[in-house]
Amino acid sequence: MNxxxxxxxxxxxxxxxxxxxxxxxLDNVGDEMIVRKTAxxxxxxxxxxxxxxxxxxxxxxxxxxxLALLNHANLDYGFEIExxxxxxxxxxxxxxxxxxxxxxxxxxxxxxxxxSKTQLTEFAMKGEALASGSEHADNIAPALFGGFxxxxxxxxxxxxxxxxxxxxxxxxxxxxxEIKTAEARAILPKEIPxxxxxxxxxxxxxxxxxxxxxxxxxxxxxxxxxxIEPFRSKLIPxxxxxxxxxxxxxxLGCGISGSGPSIFALSKGKDMALKVENAMELVYRNTEVxxxxxxxxxxxxxxxxxx
Amino acid sequence: MNxxxxxxxxxxxxxxxxxxxxxxxLDNVGDEMIVRKTAxxxxxxxxxxxxxxxxxxxxxxxxxxxLALLNHANLDYGFEIExxxxxxxxxxxxxxxxxxxxxxxxxxxxxxxxxSKTQLTEFAMKGEALASGSEHADNIAPALFGGFxxxxxxxxxxxxxxxxxxxxxxxxxxxxxEIKTAEARAILPKEIPxxxxxxxxxxxxxxxxxxxxxxxxxxxxxxxxxxIEPFRSKLIPxxxxxxxxxxxxxxLGCGISGSGPSIFALSKGKDMALKVENAMELVYRNTEVxxxxxxxxxxxxxxxxxx
Numbered sequence: 174m175n176x177x178x179x180x181x182x183x184x185x186x187x188x189x190x191x192x193x194x195x196x197x198x199l200d201n202v203g204d205e206m207i208v209r210k211t212a213x214x215x216x217x218x219x220x221x222x223x224x225x226x227x228x229x230x231x232x233x234x235x236x237x238x239x240l241a242l243l244n245h246a247n248l249d250y251g252f253e254i255e256x257x258x259x260x261x262x263x264x265x266x267x268x269x270x271x272x273x274x275x276x277x278x279x280x281x282x283x284x285x286x287x288x289s290k291t292q293l294t295e296f297a298m299k300g301e302a303l304a305s306g307s308e309h310a311d312n313i314a315p316a317l318f319g320g321f322x323x324x325x326x327x328x329x330x331x332x333x334x335x336x337x338x339x340x341x342x343x344x345x346x347x348x349x350x351e352i353k354t355a356e357a358r359a360i361l362p363k364e365i366p367x368x369x370x371x372x373x374x375x376x377x378x379x380x381x382x383x384x385x386x387x388x389x390x391x392x393x394x395x396x397x398x399x400x401i402e403p404f405r406s407k408l409i410p411x412x413x414x415x416x417x418x419x420x421x422x423x424x425l426g427c428g429i430s431g432s433g434p435s436i437f438a439l440s441k442g443k444d445m446a447l448k449v450e451n452a453m454e455l456v457y458r459n460t461e462v463x464x465x466x467x468x469x470x471x472x473x474x475x476x477x478x479x480x
Numbered sequence: 481m482n483x484x485x486x487x488x489x490x491x492x493x494x495x496x497x498x499x500x501x502x503x504x505x506l507d508n509v510g511d512e513m514i515v516r517k518t519a520x521x522x523x524x525x526x527x528x529x530x531x532x533x534x535x536x537x538x539x540x541x542x543x544x545x546x547l548a549l550l551n552h553a554n555l556d557y558g559f560e561i562e563x564x565x566x567x568x569x570x571x572x573x574x575x576x577x578x579x580x581x582x583x584x585x586x587x588x589x590x591x592x593x594x595x596s597k598t599q600l601t602e603f604a605m606k607g608e609a610l611a612s613g614s615e616h617a618d619n620i621a622p623a624l625f626g627g628f629x630x631x632x633x634x635x636x637x638x639x640x641x642x643x644x645x646x647x648x649x650x651x652x653x654x655x656x657x658e659i660k661t662a663e664a665r666a667i668l669p670k671e672i673p674x675x676x677x678x679x680x681x682x683x684x685x686x687x688x689x690x691x692x693x694x695x696x697x698x699x700x701x702x703x704x705x706x707x708i709e710p711f712r713s714k715l716i717p718x719x720x721x722x723x724x725x726x727x728x729x730x731x732l733g734c735g736i737s738g739s740g741p742s743i744f745a746l747s748k749g750k751d752m753a754l755k756v757e758n759a760m761e762l763v764y765r766n767t768e769v770x771x772x773x774x775x776x777x778x779x780x781x782x783x784x785x786x787x
Contacts, residue, residue: 194682325686326679331701333689364671367707372633374681375501379632381688382640394638400674 176209177282178479181275182472183260184267185343185437186311189398189428190376194324195335196267196315199343200472204271205257205479206235208279214251216240216276223258234269235276238300242277242288245296252280262304264347265435267312273300274316278476290317295330305354312431319475321384338387341471342446344424346415346453347435349463352408357432360404369399389425389441396426396439409434414456422452443468483516484589485786488582489779490567491574492650492744493618496705496735497683501631502642503574503622506650507779511578512564512786513542515586521558523547523583530565533579541576542583545607549584549595552603559587569611571654572742573774574619580607581623585783597624602637612661619738626782628691645694648778649753651731653722653760654742656770659715664739667711676706696732696748703733703746716741721763729759750775 182203186196204223211217216230216239230236235254243251254276260268274297281288288296294317298308314322314332321335376395383391406412406429415436419427423445424438438453440446446468457464489510493503511530518524523537523546537543542561550558561583567575581604588595595603601624605615621629621639632638683702690698713719713736722743726734730752731745745760747753753775764771 190681191685193678194685323682323685323689325682325698325702331686331698333686333698335685335689361674363674365674365677367668367670367672370672370677370680370707371500373677374497374684375630375632377681377685378498378501378630378642378688379638379640381685382630382642382692385689385692391632391638391640395632400677 174283176207177279178205178207179275179279179476180205180479181271181278181476182316184270184312184315185345185430186267186315187401187429187431189396189426190373190380191323192398192401193311195321195377195380196311197321197337197343198315198319198472198475199266199345199467199469201469202260202266202467204259204275206275206279207255208252208276208283210283211251211253214249216243216251217253218256219253220255221258222256224262226256226258234300234304235272237303238273238297239276239280241296241299242280246284246287252283261347263351265352265429265431265433266345266347267316267431269304270297270301270312270316273297274313275476276300278317282478291330291332293317294332315475317475320471320473323381335381335384337384337471338389340442342440342443343469343471344419344438344440344446344449344453345430345435345467345469346450346457347465348410348457350410350434352433354432357405357408360408361401362404365400373400392439393425396428398428402429405429405433409436410462411456411460412436415453418452418456419449422448424449443470481590483514484586485512485514486582486586486783487512487786488578488585488783489623491577491619491622492652492737493574493622494708494736494738496703496709496733497680497687498630499705499708500618502628502684502687503618504628504644504650505622505626505779505782506573506652506774506776508776509567509573509774511566511582513582513586514562515559515583515590517590518558518560521556523550523558524560525563526560527562528565529563531569533563533565541607541611542579544610545580545604546583546587548603548606549587553591559590568654570658572659572736572738572740573652573654574623574738576611577604577608577619577623580604581620582783583607585624589785598637598639600624601639622782624782627778627780630688642688642691644691644778645696647749649747649750650776650778651726651745651747651753651756651760652737652742652774652776653757653764654772655717655764657717657741659740661739664712664715667715668708669711672707680707699746700732703735705735709736712736712740716743717769718763718767719743722760725759725763726756729755731756750777
């Protein structure tokens, strides 16, 4: 195999109570990439469609993660990468992670899979760091592992694959506004009351238990973020109304995707997820904010080979 | 059935990262109680052996929880209770909870089990409040449900039964010192850094996942408390040495039981738990602190009927 075409999905990080640790993978929204072996050493990005991103490998997240892998592999040949970008950068559904994880996943396939998913996550984190300024695996882990992931720790990198009910669907709405990562960080408190931290970790524990036991009622009562959301939701116009609309129409839970501006909801069944989509859309339709929406099964596979 | 004799076990609350939410049940240390129906209405405590506790039902934790049940049941008869107390009050392994949960468990048996474990927990919390000043279920839930429990919330009371590996054993050492509950509370910070809260809830999530998947390595790396232990361990002489001894001799983890002074460790297999017991004992043997120890399988049943 000298060439592989892959689908690298969008992902939701900071799943309510699981801020900074819990994420999941979407199914029908993501980038496509073609990676092929070349006699020429190094990484060469030959095509980028969809968004205006740098072609220099060391300035492109897909390039940087690929170079991290190459540094480790020490090969006497190289790879060229074509990127067909569908996830808008800055949307809050893991655009940079899809690029960073996609390139190393594809190269690993072409090499005969010498690297584990955890190792690929580590390479991809180098690319993610270019985009976000710090190495984190919140979106990379669900992209590479699929399903729900819990990033237990970064050093050593420990990614846990949390099972989830077969009938769980996500609805995502992306209001087309820009949130600066720096602002989303600066708005967070350095210290939080112990009391609400306890409530949050009770919810993390019960959400993990609920996902293991397919307990939709418990998923519903655990999908709460009483720490980050009260601060960051202020950066997203209509957040409270969108959340209320989602919950009132039957969503199990609703929260900020990543650091926003996208908002996600989880529902039992596709019909409900579509109903929730409609309710969320209605809120922005009455405003000047442009938006788009996605309804997706939880993608248990993660990045996949198209051809 | 007019009389029942029960074993009401000791329990470990505040299981490292799961402060205030996660507990488990011990197997071979606990109180015995005999409860019998009487024509006379109300609750009458007729015998207390082991420790000096009040006979007035409304001043005794077993009495107060029983009265809470009776208030709800509205019966034209009553119960007398004999208490054979083996768990020392103030030891940090759920002495008051064993009494509070034991009486309502036994009465429920004599009534033909009209109440759920969750309802019994609610009654028992009234008794616990007499002892600790606030209604909490940290020790009551594992005593009534058995195994590992996660108290997700108090209002509404939601207790989750978390599975655990069959070969998990606890070692408990109880140094015979007194820790005042008020002091154990006052020493805790009101606010904590967001950063360490995130690490703690990552560990809660991964511990629940590890218990579900029988992953001993993950249990080991999750059994950490970076928030409460640094403060409360100061109240327990030799805590750091005991913990080090336990971990060095092969324990998966070690922490403060409840609000102390007891210290618990978890190990894979009984042999290891006994080895850990020996290591923990050695630390106190070189001091003036009197102590006793327990080695116990995780008790999956909770309170049980003896006859």
